Amino acid sequence: MRIMAQIAMVMNLDKCIGCHTCSVTCKQAWTNRRGMEYVWFNNVETRPGQGYPRRYEDQDKWRGGWELNKRGALKLKGGGRFRKLAGIFSNPKLPGIKDYYEPWTYDYQNLTDAPLGDDFPVARPRSQITGKPMKIEWSSNWDDNLGGATEHGDLDPMVQQTRQQASDKVKFAFEQTFMFYLPRICEHCLNPSCVSSCPSGAMYKRVEDGIVLVDQDHCRGWRMCVTGCPYKKVYFNHRTGKAEKCTMCYPRVEVGLPTVCSETCVGRLRYLGVILYDADRVTGAARTEDERDLYGAQLDVFLDPEDAGVQRAAEEAGIPYDWVEAARRSPVRALISTYKVALPLHPEYRTMPMVWYIPPLSPVVDALTETGHDGEDHANLFGAIDTLRIPVEYLAQLFTAGDVVPVRSSLEKLAAMRSHMRAVNLGQLPDRSIAESVGMTGDEIEEMYRLLAIAKYEDRYVIPTAAVGDARRLEESALPDSCSLDYAEGPGMGGEGPFGGDSGRTTAGGRRLLPVVSVENFHLSKERQTTDPAAGEAKAPEKFTKTEESS
Amino acid sequence: MTTLIWGVLPYVAFVLLVAGTVWRYLYDKFGWTTRSSQLYESRLLNIASPVFHYGILFVLVGHLVGLFVPMSWTDAIGVGEHTYHLFSLYGGTAAGALVVLGILTLIVRRRVNASVFRATTRNDKLMYVVLFAAIALGMAAKLTHASGDGYNYRVSIGPWARSLFTLNPDTGRMHGVPVLYQIHAVVGMLLIALVPFTRLVHMFSAPVQYLFRPYVVYRSRDPRRLAARPERRGWERAGS
Numbered sequence: 001m002r003i004m005a006q007i008a009m010v011m012n013l014d015k016c017i018g019c020h021t022c023s024v025t026c027k028q029a030w031t032n033r034r035g036m037e038y039v040w041f042n043n044v045e046t047r048p049g050q051g052y053p054r055r056y057e058d059q060d061k062w063r064g065g066w067e068l069n070k071r072g073a074l075k076l077k078g079g080g081r082f083r084k085l086a087g088i089f090s091n092p093k094l095p096g097i098k099d100y101y102e103p104w105t106y107d108y109q110n111l112t113d114a115p116l117g118d119d120f121p122v123a124r125p126r127s128q129i130t131g132k133p134m135k136i137e138w139s140s141n142w143d144d145n146l147g148g149a150t151e152h153g154d155l156d157p158m159v160q161q162t163r164q165q166a167s168d169k170v171k172f173a174f175e176q177t178f179m180f181y182l183p184r185i186c187e188h189c190l191n192p193s194c195v196s197s198c199p200s201g202a203m204y205k206r207v208e209d210g211i212v213l214v215d216q217d218h219c220r221g222w223r224m225c226v227t228g229c230p231y232k233k234v235y236f237n238h239r240t241g242k243a244e245k246c247t248m249c250y251p252r253v254e255v256g257l258p259t260v261c262s263e264t265c266v267g268r269l270r271y272l273g274v275i276l277y278d279a280d281r282v283t284g285a286a287r288t289e290d291e292r293d294l295y296g297a298q299l300d301v302f303l304d305p306e307d308a309g310v311q312r313a314a315e316e317a318g319i320p321y322d323w324v325e326a327a328r329r330s331p332v333r334a335l336i337s338t339y340k341v342a343l344p345l346h347p348e349y350r351t352m353p354m355v356w357y358i359p360p361l362s363p364v365v366d367a368l369t370e371t372g373h374d375g376e377d378h379a380n381l382f383g384a385i386d387t388l389r390i391p392v393e394y395l396a397q398l399f400t401a402g403d404v405v406p407v408r409s410s411l412e413k414l415a416a417m418r419s420h421m422r423a424v425n426l427g428q429l430p431d432r433s434i435a436e437s438v439g440m441t442g443d444e445i446e447e448m449y450r451l452l453a454i455a456k457y458e459d460r461y462v463i464p465t466a467a468v469g470d471a472r473r474l475e476e477s478a479l480p481d482s483c484s485l486d487y488a489e490g491p492g493m494g495g496e497g498p499f500g501g502d503s504g505r506t507t508a509g510g511r512r513l514l515p516v517v518s519v520e521n522f523h524l525s526k527e528r529q530t531t532d533p534a535a536g537e538a539k540a541p542e543k544f545t546k547t548e549e550s551s
Numbered sequence: 552m553t554t555l556i557w558g559v560l561p562y563v564a565f566v567l568l569v570a571g572t573v574w575r576y577l578y579d580k581f582g583w584t585t586r587s588s589q590l591y592e593s594r595l596l597n598i599a600s601p602v603f604h605y606g607i608l609f610v611l612v613g614h615l616v617g618l619f620v621p622m623s624w625t626d627a628i629g630v631g632e633h634t635y636h637l638f639s640l641y642g643g644t645a646a647g648a649l650v651v652l653g654i655l656t657l658i659v660r661r662r663v664n665a666s667v668f669r670a671t672t673r674n675d676k677l678m679y680v681v682l683f684a685a686i687a688l689g690m691a692a693k694l695t696h697a698s699g700d701g702y703n704y705r706v707s708i709g710p711w712a713r714s715l716f717t718l719n720p721d722t723g724r725m726h727g728v729p730v731l732y733q734i735h736a737v738v739g740m741l742l743i744a745l746v747p748f749t750r751l752v753h754m755f756s757a758p759v760q761y762l763f764r765p766y767v768v769y770r771s772r773d774p775r776r777l778a779a780r781p782e783r784r785g786w787e788r789a790g791s
Contacts, residue, residue, distance in 0.1 A: 081761055081762050082762070085758065085759075085761060085762065088758070089600045089601040089603075089605070090589060090593075090596050090597045090600040090601055091589060092597050094589055094590070096589075096590060096591070096592075096593050097590050097591055097666070129591060129666040129669070130665035130666045130669060131665070131669055132665055195766070195768055198761075198768075200756065200758050200761075201761070201764055204768040204770035205767060205768065205770070206769075206770060206771070207772070208771065208772050209772075215770075217580035219584065220583065220584050220753060220756040220758070221584035221585040221586060221587050221753075222585065222758065223587060223589065236590050238590045238591065239670075240581070240584070241587060242584055254772075466772065
């Protein structure tokens with residue numbers, strides 16, 4: 001047993017109102033730079049819908065994730081090591097900018113500079129890729145709220161697969177449609193195919209917390225990770241020529257703060273916590289033959305931190321005590337392993353994703369209420385789960401490789417919780433058979449209710465810090481003034497530099513020139529690496545640093 | 552002049568190549584990338600880039616054989632000058648044709664596609680000029696001396712190139728070498744000197760280690776990123 005800790009996330013889709021606050025705050029924090037205009041580390045998709053990039057779930061086309069070869073061993077769907085190296089001079093499976101969307105800005109200057117005329121001046125859209133005027137045709141959430149679903153709805157790969165099984169379950173006529181929102185970030189998988197696809201070895205999974213990162217100094221821009229990731233959550237920065245991805249806001253997580261997307265979530269639907277797992281069993285689980293068993297196989301990889309043996313093994317493996325404690329209190333573990341209401345997104349990619357989802361029940365309740373039935377009566381609800389517009393088959397395509405049993409079980413637990421809690425709220429004695437019908441006790445249901453409905457900040461985010469003795473630095477205010485990623489054009493986006501900004505100086509014509517050679521100035525880099533003053537202290541004066549060097 | 556071009560320039564180019572690469576590696580790891588433009592345009596690149604790269608690898612092998620394998624060795628295994636010439640003519644021309652086709656397509660793509668052109672630096676333009684000049688001159692030199700047994704560079708340029716390693720360059724050998732070959736060699740040395748300062752550095756990142764490492768890479772957090780940086784040698788801080 002090789003025990004490892006992973007920071008995992010669960011999102012409760014019932015609560016997502018599709019406000020995109022997570023996307024926007026994430027973009028402000030991480031990707032509001034040149035070269036990253038089209039990138040959303042966090043995006044919210046309306047399902048059914050094509051997603052972002054368009055039809056990313058169509059792995060026959062994009063070749064992301066893993067598959068089993070004839071001997072039943074794991075093999076990168078995009079081709080193994082030799083194939084990758086032989087084809088390194090181009091990557092035919094790389095999504096183009098149009099598959100995401102061509103980013104644009106507006107010609108705002110025209111609003112003030114246009115000569116006096118009969119018409120109001122307008123700000124025309126201008127491509128941020130070519131710099132030329134463009135026609136806006138798509139964006140990261142163009143099909144938000146089923147926009148254009150009658151036309152594009154069938155392009156959702158999951159709709160296509162659902163149709164094959166249940167011919168007319170997915171409907172796009174206005175009065176028959178259903179939808180829900182799916183916020184997506186990097187899955188920080190246990191068996192990451194992006195890391196496995198990186199020829200340079202620049203991508204890695206952190207031992208301490210399982211966060212998957214790209215080493216910006218070692219990435220050589222081969223772009224194999226973009227193809228390798230079936231969720232298309234690794235992006236190519238077209239200015240720096242390096243891959244970038246969701247960092248799980250590790251600078252925040254390290255000091256015990258939730259990620260920006262979690263922190264700012266209006267619906268408070270995100271949960272963050274530690275999960276302990278057995279790294280030795282990951283490959284075996286990912287090799288499970290029937291893809292419908294992958295969900296169960298992944299559950300088996302997780303370890304129970306209440307188990308004395310696991311606790312001992314964790315101590316031997318050097319996992320700090322507060323991490324094991326955090327794993328015991330982990331809301332994520334409770335939702336995934338204890339109540340089993342959270343499900344992984346696309347387990348069939350065999351990457352063992354670690355951002356899980358509680359499937360949405362609300363559309364069922366709402367639709368039931370609209371028909372004049374009691375939307376919170378458990379008998380009605382249980383029946384409705386199978387027959388109502390939000391086809392369980394569609395959810396199953398997303399969360400369990402098409403197996404409806406876990407999805408239905410999760411929805412039934414949520415339905416039972418509603419009925420149970422209604423009785424409690426009305427001062428009635430809850431019908432014990434409701435809880436028993438979903439294999440839970442009344443107390444368990446109430447605990448789950450507390451976690452899902454009223455969990456406060458510290459209950460939703462149980463994040464142990466990366467404590468290493470220096471307590472002062474564990475406070476956010478005590479962090480150094482500059483971020484460790486704060487180099488030119490790096491994710492910390494400080495300053496101009498290698499191919500930075502629009503790269504280089506501006507000519508009289510307003511066009512900016514790119515630099516002759518992309519170099520980080522020697523003194524700049526040295527200063528960046530050596531001048532973080534101790535917490536609370538003022539920055540060491542320039543003179544002082546120099547004296548120190550000259551000695 | 553002969554000494555300058557054939558006795559000094561090669562060493563300057565070599566020193567720039569090595570020192571420049573070391574310098575770039577130390578101070579510009581972040582800028583060390585292929586800077587692919589595939590995100591903008593994929594259709595042409597998917598064909599032209601492999602054509603060019605495989606061609607240029609073959610050309611590289613051809614140069615290594617031509618310059619650094621002495622004629623006596625090929626004679627010893629029974630490959631006569633005529634056979635060698637034909638091999639080098641057809642093989643080299645085939646590879647050269649791939650390279651020229653590839654680079655022309657790539658250059659046209661770079662110029663015509665607005666997004667790719669916008670992402671082209673002045674550095675790239677210089678690099679393309681030198682690279683294309685070296686390729687075109689090489690092809691021209693080869694093809695203008697193709698008749699009969701062609702020009703036997705293995706008694707002039709080859710020994711000169713090998714003599715560079717003895718630090719006693721035999722510049723005399725370069726007398727009488729056809730002028731196209733001479734220009735090609737000079738442009739080639741210029742290209743070698745340019746490599747570390749352009750995107751061409753990506754050639755040193757051929758990720759061969761990928762074949763031997765485990766798929767999933769684990770890495771520990773750098774402890775220095777969390778704790779205070781250890782004090783470096785020097786005067787004590789004031790007030791401590």
